[in-house]
Amino acid sequence: MVDIDGLNSFEIDVLREIGNIGAGNAATALAKMLSKKVNMHVPEVRIMDFKNVPDVLGGAEQPVMGVYLNFEGDVEGSVLLVMDEASAHILIDMMMGRPIDTNRPLSDIDLSAVQELGNILTSSYLGALSTLAKLDVRPSIPCLAIDMAGAILSVPAVEFGMTSDKVLFIETEFIEGADNVRVYFFLVPDVDSYDTILKALGVIQ
Template sequence: MSFSLDDMNNTYLDVLKEIGNIGSGNAASALAKMLQKRIDMDVPNVRLLSFEDVAAVLGGEEMVVAGIYFQVEGDIDGNIMFLLDISSSKVLTSMLMGREDYSGDLDEMDRSALQEIGNILSGSYISSLSALTGLKMKLSIPSLCIDMAGAILSVPAIQFSQTFDNVLLIETILTEGDYQVKGNFFLIPDSESFEKLLESLGVYR
């Protein structure tokens, strides 16, 4: 029997929430170390959404966002996407570059900094998942795209749509002083890997 997200009951969601929690926590401390700043994190919000609703969560299909995309290989195959709204991207890159003004446009250096931030956050996320499940996972190099949310989301949506009609979104809010950084993770295992993942966590029948 193949797994369907419609079968997803609260136990599955709780487990995924916990993974989101631990992963985001590690990601936040990695970021704090990199920026040498105190970073607070809210308990992540894990939700199952239809394709239409995902874009709405991010402020509409035409909202400009930064997406950093990775391929995951190993015991689990799939992709991971880290998505930031544009103001969060500016806050993060400005902190990293040591700028006081958080409103300037993103230049080439900022773009590569964003890829690096995505790399560190997704890397710590993946390693918590790996430690928790005992499954080996390796991240590819990051690929960055800054464009309309709808267009960027079409990539994970297409991937999900081969197996499911819903998307699993892990929303994390990081806070540094007065500034908030809202980041979203999409974990997109292929369908067999999804079963493997749940099985290794002991929740799959």
């Protein structure tokens, strides 16, 4: 696991850059999927106490959508993509080509569409890692859950919790026309994988 407390500002910059390119890949994939132009804000790397993370999504009891997968290869770990319910609704409605209505109940087709979207976003995000660091990264089939923010976010919190009381994540905003959706990526490399990534990027010897 990452010892977040031990990261220096340069290493955080590297993570930001991976996040930046990963989110850029994800935006491109999203644009292709929607056949629309998608802009994004420069992603922000955030490090905070895991206790406070659910507040970013409106509180621990707020329903959120999470897509989780793990990856193997030269590096191992997991990625969790989280967005609030409204953002998920907006993305689903965009994909389905219908007017945006965040109160619409989600059908099974909507859910499988959003799982596929999560798959594409997380895989393209992860693609930055393999391209930049020239590492073999093989993602698993993703899994979807819609539940309380606290419960979904406990997954990366436990993974980070092995070494730290903090969590590192990347916040990105995608903008399409008048709509914007905020997406959070939690990339948790495994014990030794973090060093492998930094070495492959030439950050550490």
